[in-house]
Amino acid sequence: MTGSNTVTLGMSKSKDGDVGVAIEDYLNRANRPYSAIDVFNNLHKEFGKTAVVRALEDLAENGKIKEKIYGKQKVYFADQSQFPAVDESELKSMDAEINDLTGKLQMSQSTCKQQENELRKIDSSMSTEDAKQRLEQVNQEIQHNQERLTTIKSMTNHVTPQEKERIYANQTKYVKEWKKRKRMTMDIVNAILEGYPKTKKQLFEDVGLETDEEYNVTVPS
The missing domain is CATH 1.20.5 (Single alpha-helices involved in coiled-coils or other helix-helix interfaces)
Structure with a gap:
C-alpha cells in the first residue's frame, strides 16, 4: 500500500511540474498578459483549472513570471527583463507598420463590404x-x-383647345359656387346648433340635409 501511495504522489508532483513548465513556456512565447482563465483555455484545458491557478501563483511568487492586479482581476505575463531592450526607432517602425496594416485592413473590409452588397444585389435580381x-x-x-x-x-x-378651355372655366366656376353654397349652409347649420337640443347628425336627419361626406364626394381643389 505504501509503495502505491508513493508512486501516485510522484506522478502528482510530476504533473504539477509539467503545468508550471507549460505555463512559463507559453507566457514567454506569447509575451502577452493573460488572466488565469485565459491561460487555462489557451492551453486547451490540458491541465485542470485549479492546477493552472496554483501554478501561476507559484511562478509569480518565485519570480519566474510577473503578476499585476487590476481591481479583482489578476493578470500574468512574462518577465520582461529576460527580453532584449527594443530600440526606440524600432518601436516607431513597428508603430508605422501597424498603422499601415490597419489602413490596409480597413480598405479590405470596405472592399469586402462592397462586394457583399453587390452579391446581395445579384442574388436579389x-x-x-x-x-x-x-x-x-x-x-x-x-x-x-x-x-x-x-x-x-x-x-x-x-376636343378643340377652345372647347377644352371653356370646359375648364366652367369647372372652376361651378366648383367655386359649390364651395360657396356649402360654406353658407354650414354657417346656417352652426347657427341653428347653438340653440338646438340635439346633435348635428340628428339635425341633418330632421331637416333632410344630405352631405358630401355621406356620398363619399370630395369638393375638387
Whole structure:
C-alpha cells in the first residue's frame, strides 16, 4: 500500500511540474498578459483549472513570471527583463507598420463590404428567364399602347383647345359656387346648433340635409 501511495504522489508532483513548465513556456512565447482563465483555455484545458491557478501563483511568487492586479482581476505575463531592450526607432517602425496594416485592413473590409452588397444585389435580381418573360410583357404593353394611340389619333371627334378651355372655366366656376353654397349652409347649420337640443347628425336627419361626406364626394381643389 505504501509503495502505491508513493508512486501516485510522484506522478502528482510530476504533473504539477509539467503545468508550471507549460505555463512559463507559453507566457514567454506569447509575451502577452493573460488572466488565469485565459491561460487555462489557451492551453486547451490540458491541465485542470485549479492546477493552472496554483501554478501561476507559484511562478509569480518565485519570480519566474510577473503578476499585476487590476481591481479583482489578476493578470500574468512574462518577465520582461529576460527580453532584449527594443530600440526606440524600432518601436516607431513597428508603430508605422501597424498603422499601415490597419489602413490596409480597413480598405479590405470596405472592399469586402462592397462586394457583399453587390452579391446581395445579384442574388436579389431577376434570373435570365424572368427577365425574358418581363421583356415580353413590356413589349406587349408597348404594342397595346401604340394601338390605343393610333386609335385616338384617328378619331374625328377631338376636343378643340377652345372647347377644352371653356370646359375648364366652367369647372372652376361651378366648383367655386359649390364651395360657396356649402360654406353658407354650414354657417346656417352652426347657427341653428347653438340653440338646438340635439346633435348635428340628428339635425341633418330632421331637416333632410344630405352631405358630401355621406356620398363619399370630395369638393375638387
